[in-house]
Amino acid sequence: xxxxxxxxxxxxxxxxxxxxxxxxxxxxxxxxxxxxxxxxxxxxxxxxxxxxxxxxxxxxxxxxxxxxxxxxxxxxxxxxxxxxxxxxxxxxxxxxxxxxxxxxxxxxxxxxxxxxxxxxxxxxxxxxxxxxxxxxxxxxxxxxxxxxxxxxxxxxxxxxxxxxxxxxxxxxxxxxxxxxxxxxxxxxxxxxxxxxxxxxxxxxxxxxxxxxxxxxxxxxxxxxxxxxxxxxxxxxxxxxxxxxxxxxxxxxxxxxxxxxxxxxxxxxxxxxxxxxxxxxxxxxxxxxx
Ligand SMILES: N[C@@H](CCC(=O)N[C@@H](CS)C(=O)NCC(=O)O)C(=O)O
Numbered sequence: 001x002x003x004x005x006x007x008x009x010x011x012x013x014x015x016x017x018x019x020x021x022x023x024x025x026x027x028x029x030x031x032x033x034x035x036x037x038x039x040x041x042x043x044x045x046x047x048x049x050x051x052x053x054x055x056x057x058x059x060x061x062x063x064x065x066x067x068x069x070x071x072x073x074x075x076x077x078x079x080x081x082x083x084x085x086x087x088x089x090x091x092x093x094x095x096x097x098x099x100x101x102x103x104x105x106x107x108x109x110x111x112x113x114x115x116x117x118x119x120x121x122x123x124x125x126x127x128x129x130x131x132x133x134x135x136x137x138x139x140x141x142x143x144x145x146x147x148x149x150x151x152x153x154x155x156x157x158x159x160x161x162x163x164x165x166x167x168x169x170x171x172x173x174x175x176x177x178x179x180x181x182x183x184x185x186x187x188x189x190x191x192x193x194x195x196x197x198x199x200x201x202x203x204x205x206x207x208x209x210x211x212x213x214x215x216x217x218x219x220x221x222x223x224x225x226x227x228x229x230x231x232x233x234x235x236x237x238x239x240x241x242x243x244x245x246x247x248x249x250x251x252x253x254x255x256x257x258x259x260x261x262x263x264x265x266x267x268x269x270x271x272x273x274x275x276x277x278x279x280x281x282x283x284x285x286x287x288x289x
Pocket of ligand 1: 056069
């Protein structure tokens with residue numbers, strides 16, 4: 001029996017990202033369902049998945065009970081899987097992580113409204129309003145305090161729910177080139193280089209259609225993440241591996257990287273790996289082997 005999670009567009013749905021990271025970053029099994037924002041049928045699909053829910057992410061527990069908000073999902077998983085480390089064990093770090101999560105969930109309205117998440121691109125020449133600058137000043141204060149108190153490398157020591165909730169804020173700092181100090185910039189860079197974040201973006205690039213909803217009237221810059229290994233889909237093998245690195249099933253779809261060919265059981269697994277091979281530890285294990 002597995003939790004089921006309904007999310008929307010990976011490129012732009014920052015709350016979906018938080019819901020997914022709360023499972024993925026802590027290796028908690030989940031069955032994923034996807035809908036699309038701003039389309040006829042969104043409300044009906046959410047309602048069909050979980051009666052009474054109105055937004056994504058939404059979780060259906062194995063018992064059938066519903067969690068219809070990212071904060072509730074985070075608290076529930078921390079409680080249901082105490083061994084997974086969603087919240088630090090140290091009481092002081094745990095209290096700080098809970099405060100950071102709650103403040104992110106309730107606040108930073110200007111930053112969220114004026115800098116929508118878009119993982120396909122970065123923008124040149126964005127000018128931060130006074131309200132966004134005030135949000136950034138608050139971020140710097142609470143991030144700096146938490147890291148100084150708990151020693152890093154993440155906000156409250158090891159990666160925790162606090163980092164989950166600030167992941168889409170970190171991408172905005174980089175994609176809008178927001179004015180922050182060195183430590184906040186370094187934290188934002190660590191967030192976009194984190195493997196689960198890279199996995200989410202790789203899936204966004206291959207699964208989401210281009211969408212103009214959050215386009216800005218600004219020039220585009222390349223997305224500021226580590227450059228992926230150059231890989232491409234190829235029609236045929238043979239491949240070095242006979243079974244898929246993810247499912248263990250026989251390979252039928254192929255990818256070339258560094259002059260070598262690897263196989264996958266389906267095109268979706270192949271394509272998400274083409275988008276960013278190093279994001280996927282199971283693939284990298286055979287690549288390095
Ligand atoms: N407080 C909610 C916010 C969720 C939310 O606003 N999700 C957006 C997508 S990122 C949504 O479902 N929007 C659709 C709508 O508001 O109709 C949470 O933390 O989960």
